[in-house]
Amino acid sequence: MLKMALGRLALALPMLFVVATATFFLQQLVPGDPGSFILGKDATPAEIRQFDASLGVNRPVLAQYGSWLGGAIRGNLGTSWTSHSPVTQTLLAAAPVTLSLAVLAMIVIVPLAVALGTAAALNRGTLDRFLQGIAGFAIALPNFWIGTGLVLLLAVDLRVFPATGYTGLSDPAQWLRSLALPVAALAIGPVMGLALQVRGAMIDVLSKDYIRSLRAAGLPTRSVLFRHALRNSMAPVITTIGFQLLGLLAGAVVIEQLFNLPGIGTVLVTSVSAHDVPLVQGAVLLFAGVVVAVNLLTDIAAAVLNPRVRGR
Amino acid sequence: MLAAPAPEAAAPAGAALRQPAATRWRRVLRSPASAASLLWLLGVVVVSAFASALAPYSPIQQSLTALFQGPSARHLLGTDELGRDVLSRLMFGGATLLWGSAEATAIAFALGVPAGLLAGYAGRTPDRVLSWVADLSFALPAFIIVVALAVIYPQNVLILMGALGVISSGGVLRFTRNLTRAVRDELYVDAARVAGLTRRQILTRHILPVITPPLVVQACLGMSVGLIVLASLSFLGLGTNPATPNWGQMIYDASQQITTDPWLMVPGGAALALTVIALNVLGSSVRDLAPGTGPASRPRPRARRRADLLPDPATPAETASAIGLLEVRDLSVAFPAGARDRSQPVVDRVSFTVRAGETLGLVGESGCGKTMSVLSIPGLVPAPGIVSGGSISFDGTELARAPRQALRRIRGSRIGYISQDPMAALDPSFTIGSQLREVIRRHSGCSRREARARCERALGEVGIADPAATGRLFPHQVSGGMAQRVAIARALAGTPELLIADEPTTALDVTVQAEILDLLRELKERRNMALIVVTHDLGVVADACDRVVVMYAGQIVEQGSADQVLATPRHPYTVGLLNSMPGGRPAADRLDAIPGAVPAPQDWPSWCRFEPRCPMAADACRAGAVHLVQAGPGRRTRCVRAAELAAAAKA
Numbered sequence: 021m022l023k024m025a026l027g028r029l030a031l032a033l034p035m036l037f038v039v040a041t042a043t044f045f046l047q048q049l050v051p052g053d054p055g056s057f058i059l060g061k062d063a064t065p066a067e068i069r070q071f072d073a074s075l076g077v078n079r080p081v082l083a084q085y086g087s088w089l090g091g092a093i094r095g096n097l098g099t100s101w102t103s104h105s106p107v108t109q110t111l112l113a114a115a116p117v118t119l120s121l122a123v124l125a126m127i128v129i130v131p132l133a134v135a136l137g138t139a140a141a142l143n144r145g146t147l148d149r150f151l152q153g154i155a156g157f158a159i160a161l162p163n164f165w166i167g168t169g170l171v172l173l174l175a176v177d178l179r180v181f182p183a184t185g186y187t188g189l190s191d192p193a194q195w196l197r198s199l200a201l202p203v204a205a206l207a208i209g210p211v212m213g214l215a216l217q218v219r220g221a222m223i224d225v226l227s228k229d230y231i232r233s234l235r236a237a238g239l240p241t242r243s244v245l246f247r248h249a250l251r252n253s254m255a256p257v258i259t260t261i262g263f264q265l266l267g268l269l270a271g272a273v274v275i276e277q278l279f280n281l282p283g284i285g286t287v288l289v290t291s292v293s294a295h296d297v298p299l300v301q302g303a304v305l306l307f308a309g310v311v312v313a314v315n316l317l318t319d320i321a322a323a324v325l326n327p328r329v330r331g332r
Numbered sequence: 333m334l335a336a337p338a339p340e341a342a343a344p345a346g347a348a349l350r351q352p353a354a355t356r357w358r359r360v361l362r363s364p365a366s367a368a369s370l371l372w373l374l375g376v377v378v379v380s381a382f383a384s385a386l387a388p389y390s391p392i393q394q395s396l397t398a399l400f401q402g403p404s405a406r407h408l409l410g411t412d413e414l415g416r417d418v419l420s421r422l423m424f425g426g427a428t429l430l431w432g433s434a435e436a437t438a439i440a441f442a443l444g445v446p447a448g449l450l451a452g453y454a455g456r457t458p459d460r461v462l463s464w465v466a467d468l469s470f471a472l473p474a475f476i477i478v479v480a481l482a483v484i485y486p487q488n489v490l491i492l493m494g495a496l497g498v499i500s501s502g503g504v505l506r507f508t509r510n511l512t513r514a515v516r517d518e519l520y521v522d523a524a525r526v527a528g529l530t531r532r533q534i535l536t537r538h539i540l541p542v543i544t545p546p547l548v549v550q551a552c553l554g555m556s557v558g559l560i561v562l563a564s565l566s567f568l569g570l571g572t573n574p575a576t577p578n579w580g581q582m583i584y585d586a587s588q589q590i591t592t593d594p595w596l597m598v599p600g601g602a603a604l605a606l607t608v609i610a611l612n613v614l615g616s617s618v619r620d621l622a623p624g625t626g627p628a629s630r631p632r633p634r635a636r637r638r639a640d641l642l643p644d645p646a647t648p649a650e651t652a653s654a655i656g657l658l659e660v661r662d663l664s665v666a667f668p669a670g671a672r673d674r675s676q677p678v679v680d681r682v683s684f685t686v687r688a689g690e691t692l693g694l695v696g697e698s699g700c701g702k703t704m705s706v707l708s709i710p711g712l713v714p715a716p717g718i719v720s721g722g723s724i725s726f727d728g729t730e731l732a733r734a735p736r737q738a739l740r741r742i743r744g745s746r747i748g749y750i751s752q753d754p755m756a757a758l759d760p761s762f763t764i765g766s767q768l769r770e771v772i773r774r775h776s777g778c779s780r781r782e783a784r785a786r787c788e789r790a791l792g793e794v795g796i797a798d799p800a801a802t803g804r805l806f807p808h809q810v811s812g813g814m815a816q817r818v819a820i821a822r823a824l825a826g827t828p829e830l831l832i833a834d835e836p837t838t839a840l841d842v843t844v845q846a847e848i849l850d851l852l853r854e855l856k857e858r859r860n861m862a863l864i865v866v867t868h869d870l871g872v873v874a875d876a877c878d879r880v881v882v883m884y885a886g887q888i889v890e891q892g893s894a895d896q897v898l899a900t901p902r903h904p905y906t907v908g909l910l911n912s913m914p915g916g917r918p919a920a921d922r923l924d925a926i927p928g929a930v931p932a933p934q935d936w937p938s939w940c941r942f943e944p945r946c947p948m949a950a951d952a953c954r955a956g957a958v959h960l961v962q963a964g965p966g967r968r969t970r971c972v973r974a975a976e977l978a979a980a981a982k983a
Contacts, residue, residue, distance in 0.1 A: 032471065035467070156613070157605060157609065164587070172597075227714075237771045292482050325761065326761070328808050
């Protein structure tokens with residue numbers, strides 16, 4: 021088990037390195053020099069040259085790569101071209117927002133999806149048809165559409181939640197209130213998608229021989245369903261949960277924009293628009309790190325749930 | 333991201349999918365939902381392609397005198413904040429999205445499918461290398477990278493979606509590889525290989541046709557993800573040029589006017605959602621083409637040849653004197669068939685008795701209704717099947733109409749059950765000890781510590797050498813024979829008076845079969861338990877059974893003591909079974925094995941059901957239903973020529 025986790029980690033770290041390198045060199049493809057873009061048309065050539073020199077972008081590419089990578093290993097991702105503050109600091113300041121969003125969304129998604137999916141699998145009637153119908157729409161509507169709808173309904177019309185803005189964790193009640201709509205917008209699609217998965221896995225497991233055998237052995241329905249069937253149907257579902265979590269990160273980029281939340285997604289989008297290359301690189305690297313971590317955790321969770329994988 | 337890599341790609345049951353492509357596609361179109369989806373998608377493509385000819389206005393033509401007009405005759409979907417015609421913008425707004433997501437999907441599949449075929453078919457080294465590449469692509473946050481690329485190529489859909497396609501090809505690679513591997517191991521592919529077909533012939537003729545439908549499904553899903561990604565990019569202002577509107581951007585524009593004119597949210601959102609839904613529906617209907625799920629694979633009842641369901645007039649009590657532990661009378665089990673309220677019996681008025689401490693053999697080929705007959709005893713007939721008639725009296729309690737709660741109390745504690753495949757009968761997620769202890773505690777209510785001791789004793793009793801160590805193993809870690817011993821221990825944990833063993837040795841190695849049979853016999857003696865053994869092997873009957881019931885096509889065709897039935901069979905089917913035994917005695921007649929197969933329930937003839945396969949078939953056999961009649965003390969047979977069989981045996 022530990023061996024498997026370490027093996028996965030050994031695979032993951034080189035991948036992170038490849039991603040970091042690719043990110044760096046891709047950004048070298050940015051056309052034009054940063055000075056002329058960031059300082060604008062009014063700047064004189066001398067000013068531009070001086071600005072570029074201050075960023076170090078006229079050094080040889082490999083030298084830039086070396087110092088960037090050296091810094092990255094030590095957690096220093098360089099300095100923003102626009103705000104001139106350290107990239108790491110900017111990202112760390114934004115991280116709690118995105119993290120809150122993703123964690124709260126998962127807390128909503130997983131239990132709700134498991135409950136809905138199980139209920140639909142056990143009651144193959146009205147509820148099942150209802151779930152399938154609703155799920156089709158919920159999955160097809162983009163989260164920003166759902167988010168805007170929620171704003172209109174709950175923030176503009178009913179004024180239950182703030183339409184935009186973020187309150188830190190220091191005020192937990194306001195924090196929850198400020199994140200309620202973004203989390204709902206993020207979660208509705210994935211809840212339905214995951215519920216369909218759970219339903220499928222549960223129906224599959226319920227037809228298995230061992231379920232009949234356990235019933236024949238006299239186990240109560242409660243145990244057969246919620247101990248044995250649910251446990252077995254979670255093994256395939258856990259991989260989907262991993263993908264959902266990664267999907268949430270992409271969704272968060274959009275939702276942060278919509279709700280004006282100062283998270284990593286916002287940092288990414290503003291730095292992209294401002295051609296702030298170090299900040300873009302840092303944000304991409306951070307996201308890549310999260311992807312690697314989530315994949316690792318998913319693999320471990322799948323192994324915990326599936327003894328056949330664990331032995332390998 | 334485009335193609336969520338399915339870790340356990342559904343293994344396509346290859347051979348069954350190999351039907352003419354035209355038939356398959358026609359089946360997709362028969363469902364109204366998928367036909368509507370296809371129609372919608374065609375409509376969207378046509379409108380997008382000819383938007384400049386079809387649209388009533390230019391998508392960017394502003395009219396400051398006509399802002400925020402709701403739907404009207406002049407503007408069917410109204411106008412937006414700059415007075416632009418929403419319908420026209422909608423008609424122009426699909427093209428970019430469709431092109432972009434088609435491009436990403438095409439690139440992902442162009443790269444992923446050949447690589448996946450190579451990884452799945454070419455051998456170990458390509459598999460390792462390509463799987464590593466696929467793994468690498470999973471470490472990439474696809475959407476984030478596309479957003480970041482927008483720095484270099486702002487609003488360049490071609491490059492942004494191309495990048496998405498490249499990153500997503502890893503998922504397609506993994507998916508194709510898993511499909512290919514599953515098909516590669518199918519028997520008919522082996523056969524093609526042995527027959528000397530080249531690798532390319534095997535790939536193009538045998539593998540590609542089978543993996544195409546799941547790939548089409550994945551492509552549909554990929555398209556729909558691509559649409560959402562590109563719409564999201566446009567929403568962020570990174571995707572496309574503001575001068576050429578697309579649905580994502582229309583939603584963004586609308587979200588800025590949400591308090592003034594919420595209606596504007598609807599057209600863009602609906603167009604996008606309906607297109608995504610159409611792709612998903614189309615995808616899932618292609619997936620439903622898989623064998624066993626399509627409507628055509630469902631048996632259609634044929635009324636003309638349906639068996640008569642009139643009651644047997646003569647159902648003589650087997651032995652009037654002895655009242656058995658289990659009395660099954662005229663038991664019928666039926667499944668819903670085709671049209672509403674129609675049902676198809678699979679077990680047809682079966683009666684037998686099991687006395688305490690006795691072993692009854694239930695014999696017949698697969699599909700004769702043996703398993704359904706015994707599953708109905710503890711109330712475990714799988715839905716949607718039901719016990720449609722008759723009675724099951726167990727020690728004086730009626731089980732056929734018993735409430736669920738009563739059945740649950742009887743399961744395990746009075747009636748035990750072990751199934752055919754011991755590996756499938758144990759829960760793979762729990763250790764052997766844990767599932768055994770759970771059943772023990774359920775029946776005895778003892779403490780955890782006590783359950784541990786009892787569990788080891790139970791495993792010892794079924795002949796497991798090291799109970800403590802075995803208890804810590806998972807089902808996949810033990811052999812089939814060992815698993816069957818565990819399943820027996822679990823079935824006996826509640827000390828039942830009757831044990832039902834459904835083909836207890838069929839899935840096991842020949843050498844282990846005898847051990848398991850010996851174990852069952854020994855446990856039966858020691859516990860003075862009654863036993864029902866379902867089997868297709870008359871050798872098992874000869875070894876272990878006191879009495880035997882022979883079933884064919886849902887009916888009992890012969891029953892009596894095991895000695896009598898085996899020595900002097902009174903039904904040609906029993907004769908056939910005897911002769912098909914390895915080492916079976918040479919028959920009086922020319923029967924070697926029984927030609928043909930058991931007909932499916934909807935094809936049962938209304939006369940003697942064995943007649944089509946019977947070597948003794950005569951005109952009398954087709955005259956009408958044949959009844960089960962007394963054929964000597966304690967014996968019954970369902971054959972019009974039973975007397976001739978008896979005479980032949982004497983001769």
